Amino acid sequence: MVLLIIGAAIVALLVFDVGRRGEVAIEIKSFEECAAAGNPIMESYPRQCKTPDGKTFIEKIDDKSNLIRVTSPTAGEVITSPVIITGEARGNWFFEASFPIVILDANGKDLGTWYAEAQSDWMTTEFVPFKATVSFATSTTEKGKIILAKDNPSGLPEHDDHIELEIMFKNTIAPNTGKCVISGCSSQICSDTETMSTCEYKEEYACYKTATCERQTSGQCGWTETEALRLCLSE
Secondary structure (H helix, E strand, O other): OHHHHHHHHHHHHHHHHHHHHOOOOOOOOOHHHHHHOOOOEEOOOOOEEEOOOOOEEEOOOOOHHHOEEEEEOOOOOEEOOOEEEEEEEEHHHOEOOEEEEEEEEOOOOEEEEEEEEEOOOOOOOOEEEEEEEEOOOOEOOOEEEEEEEOOOOOOOHHHOOEEEEEEEEOOEOOOOOOOOEEEOOOOOEEEOOOOOOOOOOOHHHHHHHOOOEEEOOOOOEEEOOOHHHHHHHHO
16 A cells, blocks of 8 residues: 555656656746736835846836926927927936937937936936927928937847827928939039049049949938949949
């Protein structure tokens, strides 16, 4: 009888060990998965969950009003350069008392970047007032966005966060859509208008004879860079 009990215990241990070996490790990729796995949650704002191997995941909150609030300008407001941006953000939105602000046109072009500065002690989880004066280039679109990004010195994507404020530009310039012109003494210049140049000759000028002069994504005229053109210029 004793031998039967011992044998049953050994079989049970073997089955348990095989079961454990058959477990498939699940890679945790989000706060929700971390919390569902029963890992400890820190009651900060936003909440953070830590895995046994030391990875930390921060809860993403769609409503950012409890993280950062902009008082000026307001959504849809018409702005001119420089624009003064004010509001308040929780201390963990800052790093070294600042966070970046970017102004984009409707095409996503960066018109100007600067930093908001905390107006009081930022070493807190409470709201801290901020202010920024951002100069930006004239836009070719009437609409644009102000991006207020959480400063993330770690560079880890799970710590990234931002809010977008849609605005209007008071001053705009019409995008240049005219045909690009090849000019210069050796036909080496690609620009919006006929351009004169001195007539010294350089060997690389021959590379442009088969290159394409056209408007680039920046809106400016220029030689379209291809592998053939890069190879020719390097030689």
